[in-house]
Amino acid sequence: MFADDKSGAFDAGVVxxxxxxxxxxxxxxxxxxEDGKTLTVTTASAVSKRYNVVIDGIKAKDGSAFAKYDEVVTFAADTTAPAIVSTVKDSASTFTVTFSEPIKQIGTVTYKYADGTPVADGHVTHNFTTTTDKVTFTLTSNIASGKTVIATVIGAQDTASNLLSPNPATVTMVKGALDGVAPTVSAITQTGATTFTVKFSEQLAANPTISIDGTDVATASVVKDATDATLYTVTAPxxxxxxxxxxxxxxxxxxxxxxADTSKVVVFTKDAAAPKVASSNVVVDATDSKQYLELTFDKDVKVDTGKVTVTGTFVKDHITNTITVADTEVKPDATNKKVVRVNLDTLLGDTTTxxxxxxxxxxxxxxxVTSAAGVVVEDAKATFTRGKDGVPASGAVAKVKTVIQDATNNNKVNVTFDQAVDGASATNAANYKxxxxxxxSVTLLPAVTAAGATTQVAVLNLKAGSNEFTGTRNINISDVKALGSTKVMEPFHTNTEVLKENVAPVVxxxxxxxxxxxxxTFSEAVLDDTAEDFEVLIEGKSQGTAEKVTTGIGSTAVTTVKVAIAAVDADKIAKGISxxxxxxxxxxxxxxxxxSVPANIVVTQ
Known part of the structure; x- marks a missing residue:
């Protein structure tokens, strides 16, 4: 629904x-x-009169789609003027003013003391952000405790351009007394190759000034933590x-x-560990609709004329081919420093590869491509299925049709999807429990289209001997994507499939x-048909005329069987029979x- 799957801009055509x-x-x-039942839509401009409102492509948590909404709706124009409804003293020097509705601009704000004299510029600050209904004012340390400051707001407007009423409006703030306890620096902690935090004993009225070896850090590089108001993150140059x-x-x-100004010697450790690729995924760019290989590292990376060389194989129609392409451009992600992207059209070479x-x-x-400390990233591997450029990202969601153990091999379980699936996610063994x-491991068979419907089978290769009993199982499948889709499947669960054990008998x-x-003597009861099973070896070698024998067990399971062989003499016994x-x-x-017969079976006396 949302471009970032959380909030903000919508996917194309949703609203x-x-x-x-x-x-x-x-x-x-x-x-x-929070309950997922109410969607609030915000328009950039004030709305009034008639609109054709279309809502389409929204799904419930279970994957079912809501019916398309397509109606003409009349919105009444907003003619109500905003007003100041409250002023709350948050601390001795900060005050939060709340308006009756969000305002798009605060207009002009002037400050005077109670006796009418103006407050010097910068002695009072406010943190107004457009389309919010709250503004926080801060009386700096330049204003003495007990002083009354009157803020006059002129020309504030709501999102429909209605002026504040009354206009101008005033807010009275009285600076509180000092609390008698000065703030102190509690800790300085390294958090990255170029970052550290400074922890204070209490909340500050404004950002502190930080210097490294006598040089002040840029103001924009000292940032208060979003969740801990006493913590500041500092980014060194x-x-x-x-x-x-x-x-x-x-x-x-x-x-x-x-x-009190504080100075401390801190010993920093250069991060010498190379970044590693934590995950890879094929994404469709919203701008050019081309496919990109998106790589996410386990830490922030820097891209300085980044290049990647690939070698490997690709499989199409059961035929395996090789590919080598050198020096493809690597681009950093615009918002996430751990992510880089590579254009697949360039990465995979010409039409033959x-x-x-x-x-x-x-x-x-x-x-x-390096870490923030300049350490070159580690080599990596990537597995994916190539889609088609120029096709917008699909929202298709794959579903499991059947889960059936292979009829002839108990080490394999066949999962059939209702459409072609993404190779990287479908072959990730961690997605199957x-x-x-x-x-x-998981082997993906080619997609098959019959009677207008496409299916694709993922073969789950069970570890030999790991399935110790025959019976029904809990089977869970998740995080598999449809081919070319950005959406993962709804988690699938079944407990009706009977799986046969896969512990092979041994001699x-x-x-x-x-x-x-x-x-x-066998480890468990076994059956046999009429085909030849063993060759009798003397001294580990075939005899002049190869002697081949069958166990002759038949259709009744037994744990021991007597195998008839050609007569042996003392010489053959001395040389060894197997x-x-x-x-x-x-x-x-x-x-x-x-x-299971991993090696020749030695016959003892």
Missing amino acids: TINSIDNVAAGALSGKLS AVLDGAKTIAVKGFNDLSGEVG DVEGATYNLDLKFTG IDGAVVE VSAKLTGTTEITL LKALDTIDVKDAAGNAL
Whole structure:
């Protein structure tokens, strides 16, 4: 629904408000209530008269779509003037003024003392932000306690351009007394290659001045924390390494108590660890509708003429091909310092190696991409399915049609999706959970279209021997995307599928119990057909005429069986007798697991 999946600008076509009477609503933004039931839409311009309101593409949490809303709505013009409804003293020197509605501009604000003399410029500040209903005023330490300051607001307007009433309006503020306790610096802590925090004993009236080795840090580089009003993050102009003198000065608390200038030697450690790629994803750019490989690192990175060279393979129609492309441009993300992007059209080369629908497995080697401390990022790997450029991001959501264990191989479980799926997410083993079994890897089969419907199967490869019992299982599947979509699937759960155990039987012992007989003991009851199972070896070698035998177990499961062999003499016994499994061996347990014979079986006496 939202461009950033949270709030603000909408995805294209979700909400449109078109004026019928030529009173444009302007850009739209929105916010969803905490319970997810109320969507508040904000228009950039004041609305009045008739509008065609269209709401489409909104879905419930369960993935079901709401019916499209397409109606003509009449909005009454806002003619009510805003007013000041309250003034609250937050501390000795800060006051919050609340208006009856959000205002788009505060107009002109002047300050005078109670005796009518003007307050010097900068001795009172306010933090007005457009389209808010609250403004905080701060009486700085230049104003003595007990002093009364009268703020006069002229020309404030609401979002419909209605002027404040009365206009002008006044606010009276009385500076509180000093609280008797001066603020102090509690701690200075390194937080990154170029950042550290300064913690104070209490909230300050304004940002402090911070210097590193005698040079003041730029004002914009000292930022108060959004959740802890006593904490400030400082960004140094260069990488922090070794002993530095950190000076903190020019600060006072909300009551006006002035803190003593503080100087401290802090030993910083240069971050020598290389950034690693934490995740990769194919995204469709909202501007050019082209596909990009988006890589997210485990820490902030810098891009200085960044390049990436790829080598690897891609698979299309069961055919594996190789690819090598050097020095493709890497671009930093505009908002997230951990993210970089690479244009797939450039990364994958010409039409012989840039193939729509192919699944790529690439090794990435970077140049010009480093940590904030200048350490070159580590090489990485990426797996994804190539979509088509020029096609806007899809909102399709994949669904699971069936989950069925393979009919002939208990180590495989086939998950059928109702459409083609993204290779990177569909082959991520972490997206599949089967209670009592381990999904070791996932193989994605080609999408198949029949009778106008497309399906695609992901084969879950279970770790051999990890599924120890036959029975129904809890199976959970999540985070798989439809091919070319930006949306992950709704979590899927089933507990109706019966899975057969996949513990392969083995030969526990093989004993020569007669000159023409070997007795085999198995780890569990096994069955057999008529195909030849073993070759009898002497001294580890085939005999002059290869001797091939069958267990002759039949359709009744047994744990021991006597295998008839050609007569052996003392010489053959001395040289050593062993059994080699043949390609035709068909011994299996009741669940269908084939006998495991990792090496030749030594026959003992």
